[in-house]
Amino acid sequence: MLRIILTSKRASLLLMGVLSFYVVVSAAAPAYGMHIMEGYLPPAWAAFWWLVALPFMILGVRSLTRITKANPELKLLLALAGAFTFVLSALKLPSVTGSCSHPTGTGLGAVLFGPLAMSVLGTLVLVFQALLLAHGGLTTLGANAFSMAIAGPFAAYWIYHWTMQLTGKQKTAIFLAATLADLLTYVITSVQLALAFPAPVGGFIASFAKFAGIFAITQVPLAISEGLLTVLVWNWLQSYSPQELEILQSIKGKPQTHESI
């Protein structure tokens, strides 16, 4: 009995080891990324997106303190959700367009803790990358936070709940939420760039088509990868930490849902 448990434990430790290794090795690929780069939004647009993103971040901090105060035992799971987007946004993967980009990893946390919590965690990841990696930037942080840490997570949250209501299939819902949120992040990035740089001929639409061709199409296979990895982590959580998932379920069930969103 003990031996069986030991070997299955070893097997899944091995699985985790392999995943970590894969994650670390593929991150070492030559760099470039895909957030809007430092200084690449005109000051007015940079300020606009900062103003749009700030209220979400403030509400996000409130949502996080409320969650961790009411249920301190959820802190580890919160760390896991943050770590997941930390890892995925370090993974620059090759894509069918012959260029590289990285997933966002915000879908998991948005489904678990609600989109506002992710607006904080996602922004922290962006700050780290802007300060240490010259990837994204401080002036463009508002815009990048809006696409990755706000629009993506909100989309993930709603897609998850709609799919659950329509089909009741949880894994499909998780997969769709993570995949589409990832994709939407880069559609928003394209919109932001097209708004700031409308083409002389064709304006916003022509520009959007160009940027979306770069960002959104590159993102399609990566978004699917993110969906698969999110389901993988979800499987682990379901097997090993059903208590935490139940607590989260009960938080969401309470009447003040509009606050925990």
Place this chain on the structure above:
Amino acid sequence: MNQSSKGISNWLLLLGVIVLSVTPLIFLKGAEFTGADGQAAEVIGKVKPEYQPWFKPLFEPPSKEIESLLFSSQAALGAGIIGYAIGLYKGRSQQQRNKE
């Protein structure tokens, strides 16, 4: 039994990710696989040639090697936390099962 079928589907999920990332490398032989943001900068250069970035990153990794070091540290740190959390949850759930 349920547990082992879950184990297999987890492997399939990983396999899917690997296939998705390796396929472009195999089929797009001539591609450069540069970053999508660099290409976006090119488009900006075409749409609005006079545009100059008005702010520079405060700190830039001095070389590709340092940059990849920082990126892998980011991934390693995150993967470490995920491994710790899942490992802890797994140990805890096994302990509970042993008690029952």
